[in-house]
Amino acid sequence: MKNRFSAAILVLMIVSAALALRLAPYNYASQDRDAAMAPSTARHVTGTDELGRDRTVRVAAALLIGLAGAAAAAAITTTIAAGIGLLAAFSPSWAAAILMFVSDAFLSLPWLFLLMMARSLLPLTASPLETAVATFLVLAAFGWPACARAVYRGATALRSAEWMIHGHACGLQPRQLIRLHLVPHLRPLLLPQFLICVPVFIVAEANLGALGLGVGEPMPSWGAMLLELDNSALLARSHWVFLPIALLVVVLLILESFTTEVENHA
């Protein structure tokens, strides 16, 4: 019931954001130079930023880009983790030890530091779309180690299950065993991993963006919207500046509730 309510709010937010983008007379990059840093008006309901860009449109775009990017990155990272975890579980012990050593080495460095380092080393002249894709790909590329460990543990436990031994005795190839038996049994483990990754990636993108290493301007993102809070002139004119952070917290709380529900269920 609680989960359905959260899902309904999230769907409502996504539909509203899509409608706002579709119906608004401006796009997220359009500048209304006569209304820079404007408070709430009939033309710009939640005001504008320092370049006169409509805040409603930018927040709507940031919501959709953040959710879509984080979900895509989470899907990629879960797939990589599943691949590495399964490979380690069905490899000789030395290969498994190497794979788990690599994942431990990744875990031994703070994640945000790794992300920051990788993201900052991209070319200085990348387009906004390229920076967005790069940011989420970097998140996906560094998010797998913890998840891979969980998959490895799960797959190792399942490897010695009776039905696996039975399948093996019946002549099933390792590939068939993985596809027909292991992956369906690992699904309850992979779904929480995916759901955990989505809010984590949204927060990481916001932190990277606040450090100037996230999605490039003029493409809106949670990180870029947080940077508005540094503008004291903007803060003095309108309280709508706090709208992005308020929405971000609501979105993260909803995603967190999904994670908790799935974890409890598992």
Next chain:
Amino acid sequence: MVFAAAGTILLVRFAPGFFSDAREMDTKYAPGARSEMQADNYRQSTWLIASQEAKGWLDGDFGQSRQFGVPVSELVGARIRVSALLLAQGILGGWLLAICGALPISGLRSGRLLWGLPFTVLLAVPTAAMATACILAETGGPVLVLSLLIAAREFKFLSGLLERAWRSPHLLYGRAQGLSWHALVRMHILPNAAQQLCALTTLSIVTALGALVPIEVIFTVPGVGQLAWSAVMNRDLPVLIAISLLMACVVGVAGMISKDIFTLEAA
């Protein structure tokens, strides 16, 4: 640590932006010097960088910072104390807050979700936003932000751990026998949870090290996190490698201490 250093070199060397040196855009350099820098960047192979770095470490030399032009050891050494103090205060504050929240809340029969809501909300606020909010409200500082972040993360694990502990049969028996709450916590819960708490401390260090960068940048604290940010913005490879080694070393030592405590406890 060697893996972390090798990974950093590979990551930096094969990143598409490795050849774009920020100094090439600096007008204080003559066009000839800028083209020389570019040519110098293109001459650097992975093996050359790795062998130079390894040779330097053996001599106790971490190289020279590309952006500041001073030895890396001098640059990092001056900032370690600031960051270490911030980390220690933040982790201590965070753990105190988490324990003070989790201990009474985990023992409640109902309303745990409601009482734990402040920690859940804190978990949903990005570090950068929390730091900016503190600056806007002109209250708190880097220690408070780090403490709140650690408290939010650890509360989730701690409350789960303690909830399970409260439901264990020997505690139910103790409660039925009329043992006080304080006695149960002191004699049963904390000693039993000590091993897991030690493991969680290692996680706290990793979390705190990650949060160090946005916190130090936003609050302009002259620590290792701020230096790391400055190094990544300027592609300062020697500083990046030194900081990666330092972070891997801190996490490794914390992990080893945690494991040793486990072994001692088991013995």
